[in-house]
Amino acid sequence: MPGTEYFGAEEKREVNEVLETGCLFRYNHEHLRQGMWKATEMENEAKRFTGAKYAHAVSSGSTAVTTALAAAGIGYGDEVIVPPFTYLATIEAVIWMGAIPVFADIDETLCLSVDGIKKALTPSTKAICLVHMCGGAADMDGIMKLVKEHNLVLVEDAGQALGAFYKGTSVGLFGKSGAFSFDFFKITTAGEGGLCITNDEAAYDIMHQISDHGHSHLGNNRGMETHPIFGQNFRISELHAAIGKVQLQKVEKIRADKRANKAVLKARLAEVDGITFRHMDDPEGDSATFLNFFLPTQELAQKTMDQFAADGIAGFNYWFTNMYHFINQWDHIKNKNSASKLPFHVLDCPQDYNNLDIPKAQNVVGRLISLGVRGTWTADELQALGDKMVASLKKVLG
Numbered sequence: 001m002p003g004t005e006y007f008g009a010e011e012k013r014e015v016n017e018v019l020e021t022g023c024l025f026r027y028n029h030e031h032l033r034q035g036m037w038k039a040t041e042m043e044n045e046a047k048r049f050t051g052a053k054y055a056h057a058v059s060s061g062s063t064a065v066t067t068a069l070a071a072a073g074i075g076y077g078d079e080v081i082v083p084p085f086t087y088l089a090t091i092e093a094v095i096w097m098g099a100i101p102v103f104a105d106i107d108e109t110l111c112l113s114v115d116g117i118k119k120a121l122t123p124s125t126k127a128i129c130l131v132h133m134c135g136g137a138a139d140m141d142g143i144m145k146l147v148k149e150h151n152l153v154l155v156e157d158a159g160q161a162l163g164a165f166y167k168g169t170s171v172g173l174f175g176k177s178g179a180f181s182f183d184f185f186k187i188t189t190a191g192e193g194g195l196c197i198t199n200d201e202a203a204y205d206i207m208h209q210i211s212d213h214g215h216s217h218l219g220n221n222r223g224m225e226t227h228p229i230f231g232q233n234f235r236i237s238e239l240h241a242a243i244g245k246v247q248l249q250k251v252e253k254i255r256a257d258k259r260a261n262k263a264v265l266k267a268r269l270a271e272v273d274g275i276t277f278r279h280m281d282d283p284e285g286d287s288a289t290f291l292n293f294f295l296p297t298q299e300l301a302q303k304t305m306d307q308f309a310a311d312g313i314a315g316f317n318y319w320f321t322n323m324y325h326f327i328n329q330w331d332h333i334k335n336k337n338s339a340s341k342l343p344f345h346v347l348d349c350p351q352d353y354n355n356l357d358i359p360k361a362q363n364v365v366g367r368l369i370s371l372g373v374r375g376t377w378t379a380d381e382l383q384a385l386g387d388k389m390v391a392s393l394k395k396v397l398g
């Protein structure tokens, strides 16, 4: 699954170039760099691949989501609709920005649904932080219609979905701002790293300013220029950016390999009665990082996971019980446990997080199993994995 599968001489060369110059900082020090600006080069690759007008690399996907929210003007007291099925970072980012997360239901797209969002709307809803889960896009036609009707701000957490497009447009470009992760587990990795994209110049200015203590930056230089806003240090290092740049140069190849392998395994699973697949409005736009399938019931999904383990097949996620991706395990968030007082402790919140009405999410995530798709599987490995999966599933489903 992760881009590390594709690490080669190119990543090593780029990292060595940074080490040889000794310039690990993305700004200034022109005399050291021998013309190399790895963060800028990574951003240029991101613009090329996604078609975004602006891209800004940061230290992680988590800081990218925070930066994207800030760039979209989300702040103190704003109600932001979020999914209960995502990585924790989405919710954390909303809370760190001083906003109020409002959970809405999802559907078989694995993303927020139009119906779910409609039910969660209040007169104070300001924004949606939409998460494109498990490598594929949400129902963007339906969601964009709703966004326009209700005059909402859309921010896209595409932490898991670099490489996913919807009817030709990259995820991250439907709303005001979008965020990607380059952590160790993603289709392209920098070890740690993140990236924000936007087509809006003002939003881009906030991105680079807020992620570097509010500096307004003169090109790649920072020094005596003004601070239009205050910020933080969410900067990416040149070492990480060097790897991120090369991985972005490889993303088309990585995605093509994954798509081919996923198609083979999906066809194998389709042999098994009772298995259904994640709904995607535009399957052509899939990044193919995961093969997502549903069992008829939550009980059968759990049994399947046990059977896969007993049969020695690895690489599956059962998000329903994992600690990071589903609200059932987020007691610290539901109980608002934090180190210090934050706006969501004192402001009105339209929901009791311990009594949320999200039946579809419970059903969908309870039945969902996701297999991380590797691009480097050989034909023999694919065949063997397909055989084993089908055999295990038949034991469970009869």
Ligand SMILES: Cc1ncc(COP(=O)(O)O)c(C=O)c1O
Pocket: 060, 061, 062, 063, 065, 086, 087, 089, 090, 131, 157, 158, 159, 160, 181, 182, 183, 192, 193, 194
């Ligand atoms: C949807 C989503 N958003 C944000 C993040 C955070 O990214 P990072 O681990 O790079 O901070 C992740 C990480 O898995 C994610 O899946």
